[in-house]
Amino acid sequence: MAGPLWLRDEDRPDYAQAVDEVIRSPEAQQLIRRSTLKIGQVRVRALDAGPRIASTAAAEYDSYTTLRRQTRDGADRSERVPLSGGREQEAGAGVLPVLAVLTPVLAGVAAVTFLVLGYGLSLVDGELALAGALIQVGWFSLGLGALTAVVAFIGLYRTAARNRHSMSDGPAPVPAEVLQAREAWLRALRDRGVLPFLRDQLEESAPGVEPGGHPEVRRRPRFSSPEFSSPDFAGPDFSSPKSRSDE
Template structure:
């Protein structure tokens, strides 16, 4: 398309959010750390200035998205008495003349009738049992009363489950007035496709063209211990650490200190005046 549509003002905030996500991309953050690269603010200002040129990379998806959005806005609302698109269980069981159907009537009347019958049967049965404990009719009425009470509880539980399922179904399939649920779902898919195309084909390529190229195998700050070419540093054991050429002083033990020996042949030498053991006092 030679003349792509400009980015509408209502889509500018979405473009800015996508730009913020693209600036946090891993490859962009790596390129921003390169020497001489632009700062994040400088890159954001340039991308905002060239928004129309960047959005042109997703022209096909954007045209489809805006067309669906305009169609959804111009769709007239359904008449007030129209049936919902996905009628619930109560609506499906409604009678032909517009009144309540069989299911709502049974949901309301069955517990009331069952509990009324249970109260009457239990009251009569226990009164008869008090009057004559051996009376078979009294035991039968009491048993029938408890069965009616259980039937009323079961009917109430079934009615509550039906109402909950109806509320969930109607709430999940309900759409705002004037919208078609199928068209709304198609619009959500078109918006998602436009966002993906704008990010992958527009924003990321634009940011990389204004940043230094970073090779795929660029070394990181931390060593990659799992890479095939990694070798550990050549550390040596403590016993092989080279030491200085040091010699210890020539010390000798005290027992080897040389002492002068007496010269028994010297002219002035006199022997000690030893006495015999008997002369020792």
């Protein structure tokens, strides 16, 4: 068997789902009933051994992830707009949005400045021609700022409508070949990885069977304390000497 295979984060829920499907299968349920393990314990063991189990379907997983990556790369390239010179840029980015925002602001500032100077000079005697010119430039700048503000508002509205439409469409559908590769990986994972692993774990934890067909009763060894009977001991003779002579 090959070395451990570490799944990507986005594929780990699929692995957990494959484990649950095998646990719910009739064969696994029958083994669980004869085993001393519970369903939660079996599931934890299968999840902990994920890299080792996933390596049994390494070829199918590699084909699936390669095809999925190629599909995503193609979708990313289709969302880019080619510019002159062979370069690519994402749609919506560029200098025009920046100008649409800055032009009304700059035009408004210029209009206020020219109008203040022009009307200020017209209040004093002399330089009436210069004051009139400043006032004309100020009104022109004010009109230009209003026009660019309307254009910028229309552009922002269209961009928001386009983004809202794209969000309502939802994510792009997954191609059929990617779905087939995913199903082939999950099937190989269940048949060659998860099911044999659970079968080994449950059979090892099942109680043994005697030759007569009856379950083997595992008896705990009985504990008996050692005998501490004291040896024969006779106390000292305290009889008088006369008594001993009479004997």
